[in-house]
Amino acid sequence: MTYHEAGSVEVQRAQARAWFESLRSRICAALEILEQEAPPELFPGTPASFAFKPWNRKSGEGGGTGGFLKGGRLFEKAAVHTSSANGKLTPELAKTLPGGDKQLDYLSTSISLIIHPRSPRVPTVHMNTRFLATSVGWFGGGADLTPMLPEQRSQQATDAAVFHRAMQRACDAHDPSYYPKFKAWADEYFFLPHRNEARGVGGIFYDHLNSGDFAKDFAFTRDVGLALLEAYPGIVRRRMREAWTGQERKQQLACRSLYAEFNLLYDRGTMFGLRTGGNVETILSSMPPMVSWD
Amino acid sequence: MTYHEAGSVEVQRAQARAWFESLRSRICAALEILEQEAPPELFPGTPASFAFKPWNRKSGEGGGTGGFLKGGRLFEKAAVHTSSANGKLTPELAKTLPGGDKQLDYLSTSISLIIHPRSPRVPTVHMNTRFLATSVGWFGGGADLTPMLPEQRSQQATDAAVFHRAMQRACDAHDPSYYPKFKAWADEYFFLPHRNEARGVGGIFYDHLNSGDFAKDFAFTRDVGLALLEAYPGIVRRRMREAWTGQERKQQLACRSLYAEFNLLYDRGTMFGLRTGGNVETILSSMPPMVSWD
Numbered sequence: 074m075t076y077h078e079a080g081s082v083e084v085q086r087a088q089a090r091a092w093f094e095s096l097r098s099r100i101c102a103a104l105e106i107l108e109q110e111a112p113p114e115l116f117p118g119t120p121a122s123f124a125f126k127p128w129n130r131k132s133g134e135g136g137g138t139g140g141f142l143k144g145g146r147l148f149e150k151a152a153v154h155t156s157s158a159n160g161k162l163t164p165e166l167a168k169t170l171p172g173g174d175k176q177l178d179y180l181s182t183s184i185s186l187i188i189h190p191r192s193p194r195v196p197t198v199h200m201n202t203r204f205l206a207t208s209v210g211w212f213g214g215g216a217d218l219t220p221m222l223p224e225q226r227s228q229q230a231t232d233a234a235v236f237h238r239a240m241q242r243a244c245d246a247h248d249p250s251y252y253p254k255f256k257a258w259a260d261e262y263f264f265l266p267h268r269n270e271a272r273g274v275g276g277i278f279y280d281h282l283n284s285g286d287f288a289k290d291f292a293f294t295r296d297v298g299l300a301l302l303e304a305y306p307g308i309v310r311r312r313m314r315e316a317w318t319g320q321e322r323k324q325q326l327a328c329r330s331l332y333a334e335f336n337l338l339y340d341r342g343t344m345f346g347l348r349t350g351g352n353v354e355t356i357l358s359s360m361p362p363m364v365s366w367d
Numbered sequence: 368m369t370y371h372e373a374g375s376v377e378v379q380r381a382q383a384r385a386w387f388e389s390l391r392s393r394i395c396a397a398l399e400i401l402e403q404e405a406p407p408e409l410f411p412g413t414p415a416s417f418a419f420k421p422w423n424r425k426s427g428e429g430g431g432t433g434g435f436l437k438g439g440r441l442f443e444k445a446a447v448h449t450s451s452a453n454g455k456l457t458p459e460l461a462k463t464l465p466g467g468d469k470q471l472d473y474l475s476t477s478i479s480l481i482i483h484p485r486s487p488r489v490p491t492v493h494m495n496t497r498f499l500a501t502s503v504g505w506f507g508g509g510a511d512l513t514p515m516l517p518e519q520r521s522q523q524a525t526d527a528a529v530f531h532r533a534m535q536r537a538c539d540a541h542d543p544s545y546y547p548k549f550k551a552w553a554d555e556y557f558f559l560p561h562r563n564e565a566r567g568v569g570g571i572f573y574d575h576l577n578s579g580d581f582a583k584d585f586a587f588t589r590d591v592g593l594a595l596l597e598a599y600p601g602i603v604r605r606r607m608r609e610a611w612t613g614q615e616r617k618q619q620l621a622c623r624s625l626y627a628e629f630n631l632l633y634d635r636g637t638m639f640g641l642r643t644g645g646n647v648e649t650i651l652s653s654m655p656p657m658v659s660w661d
Contacts, residue, residue: 333658334651363657
């Protein structure tokens, strides 16, 4: 299905790109405020801010901006990236994508973020939304929360409930069938078969979303980003006043190993990026700052 | 090519298995002696020893013994495992193996080890050797050294030279063509394309080795194990008297990220194990104890 009514695919991509870049600015600003707000008795040092680093693709056209916050007092590491590309799919990869049988050329634009707080009591979060077009266009993405302590890792735990409610509101505003479907998809996607364990409490995941109406699908994707911006800073604000123990820090570093394994073994974005000449620095910036495998 | 002269494949596997298990005992003993010898002013605490944990395969027959040393004073983490299996290959995996077109049943036995020292001045080492048989049998394996500090990571650095000489002696005793071939194969194998960087200084790598003479190939594989046993403790003994800085520890944790990425993205043993019902605990025990991605 194509998105005829909204103009050319280049115009659609430009609209999505403008949104992703504005969302990036808003999210980074919100995180920097949290860096400043964090109680100094738990988070000593100077608040960090984002450094933005543009890059260009080595193959094809396009590039992006990597937003990196490193060694913050509240956020041990945060990455908020946008990128846009015009490229050619390998025939192998094309087979796995809608419309890839008709053409290898693709257009894309996306935002992706991963936030690794220093405190084991503050959950890690990830979000990625994207617009891709081969001979057809579609949106995809997801957001999931990864609390690090065992007692926070149930669906009923407070942070999980807050996060799920925000995602459900974003979904329900557009289609009542979305939330059950996209929540189940996240449960399936953010799962490590070799561990028989989920990486966190999930969230939503969707892909190849094309209702035939570009404006509708784009509005939904915008609301997913806004849901993240609505839910996550609140979760951080509540948790950042809680002291933690050395034992909890150990649990966090061990739990982050699931995150590292997921990204390298299963994550589509990582694999797509590494195979299509993406920027290795931004792709690997999703990896946790410090991890233990005991 | 089959190994007719040495009897049935089960007998060959039993011989290889007995060797791998005896080598395991000798290596673990050598490492435990180093744990005790390490200077206490640099390595405080109690010397650790190996815990041996037998496991059985969930699918097929067989199992192994995981040898784990955790939280040692000299060795932050060490894993020396043996395993033996009778199983059925998936048709997909069978296509990639000699003799896999004739039968899906396979026999295997192997030893694998990874040693992660605490000091950034002591290199990490890995070795794996194995006997596998489908409708034909063969040996494979490799050993490679991963020094963590930039100045140690050249081919000319002392530890690299010692390690390479030991591997060359093992090769040259059996066939003058082995060392150049197997060293080049290691350089190719232990390389991370997305980083455009080798994980360490290499060593040797070989696979599908079947000269037609089981005794000859088995003797070579024994000598690879003995070369490791000859070279590595000497390297550790020299380096364990050197104090290190916090900056060097940081370099080590960052360099270990290449190790983690290699194992999850490229390592054949890891992938073979995860796909054929191997033991997840032993497979993941190769991961570094603490890693940073800054």
